[in-house]
Amino acid sequence: MYLGRVWGEAWAMVAERAAGVSEARDEQERALEMARGQAEAARRRGSQRGPVDPTRIGEYEIVARIGTGGMGIVYLAEHAQTRKVAAVKVLRPGLESASAARRFEQEIDILRRLDHPNIARIYEAGTTEHAGAERAWYAMEYVAGRHVIRHSEINSLAVERRLSMMGMVCGALAHAHESGVLHRDIKPHNILVELPGTPKLMDFGVARLTQGDKTTMHTQIGQVLGTVQYMSPEQIRGNHDELDARSDIYALGVVLYELCCGRLPYPHDARDTPALLRAMREGNPTPPREANPELSQQVERVILTAMTGDPAGRYPSAQAMGDDIARMLRGERVQGVPTIEGPSKKSRGLGASLSRLFGRGGSSDAAPG
Structure with missing residues (x-):
């Protein structure tokens, strides 16, 4: 539900850039171009990284906040070493209950069970210090x-x-x-x-x-x-x-x-x-x-x-x-x-x-x- 909200704006903003992009550009570069377009769209919508948002989660550098839902916050991010674009979801501040943590962990477990070319795949998961508490997170495939x-x-x-x-x-x-x-x-x-x-x-x-x-x-x-x-x-x-x-x-x-x-x-x-x-x-x-x-x-x-x-x-x-x-x-x-x-x-x-x-x-x- 989170990641479908700003795609339209991202596509509109990237269209002009994409016109000059060589067809030989590989998939990763095209994804990065699209991701940066979405980040720009997110910033224009006022959903850019704010004072309570992290600058880094694990090995991922946070580019912009792109969604907030009942359980988590989703960020557009780039891996610090590989520059791979990812969507990183972290458990929302205020959800410190054991039941919320179990549900988030089950979401991670479900994604780890799935390996199909037509399902967005999970890359890795972990915990991070955020908003004064240890919070679970996972990084998954960014779908442009x-x-x-x-x-x-x-x-x-x-x-x-x-x-x-x-x-x-x-x-x-x-x-x-x-x-x-x-x-x-x-x-x-x-x-x-x-x-x-x-x-x-x-x-x-x-x-x-x-x-x-x-x-x-x-x-x-x-x-x-x-x-x-x-x-x-x-x-x-x-x-x-x-x-x-x-x-x-x-x-x-x-x-x-x-x-x-x-x-x-x-x-x-x-x-x-x-x-x-x-x-x-x-x-x-x-x-x-x-x-x-x-x-x-x-x-x-x-x-x-x-x-x-x-x-x-x-x-x-x-x-x-x-x-x-x-x-x-x-x-x-x-x-x-x-x-x-x-x-x-x-x-x-x-x-x-x-x-x-x-x-x-x-x-x-x-x-x-």
Whole structure:
């Protein structure tokens, strides 16, 4: 959620510089150019390194603060020796509790489990003296790019290219699931596309492990984590024991819908939250081919299968969804179901759960803990 906020400004500011950059410049130099553009954008936004920010964390020299969230602060940094650009996240001052430290350590553990070309990778982790206390930190791959929707719009990508990128994201998500990790916050801003067009799955800050002690969830029954428009019905209810890989697949279906249709499946006026609640309660999104008549039935079928209200009707795995996308790109028939099922008995409490979530006219984004 942190790293997607200033990419647009960074790209705009770097465009003029990049025009004169030789195509022979290697990947590291291009990343550095982009990183410095983001640092300049961050400074203009007033998010540059402040008096309470460190100048150095481990071997990384801090360039600018680029994000602040519920658990940590994210900095743009350069390694003092290699000059490698990285995003460095440190536990926020004020979060000295043992539970906050355990959650941050679990985030590090989750990232260390993952090794896939379409997932931003962790470099190293440690502790540092900051704001009068010892704090955990980690450095990870800096992804110089826009989120997947913006990247596709600006480059006027054909549907086939958009599907190809989502196929790669399916592979990344399948790897996470096979590694025992549920993402729980799949959305466009957590899928960044770097040059020349490689998507990277980001931000495992609210992810949970699917094995081991249930306390590793760091959530309580009824607590909602994620971004509502992309959340599965079972996720919105806050019953985390029900969550499995198919909840992430539902969210991926919503992203694919938005990518192919140019809008979200449920109409949402920020001033009319009750309309969103009704639409999600009824579980009848606008059919993809109604939103975009140029879509093929095959594309629609993939989207609808991923977004089926009952988890039992969805793709059983991210790999299965990716396989269907690959079949479609080869001109073969997909194996998904043709229509969205109505709400199951399990999802009938969806409206009540959303009403509690938005009880006082709150935002459609539930803040992660």
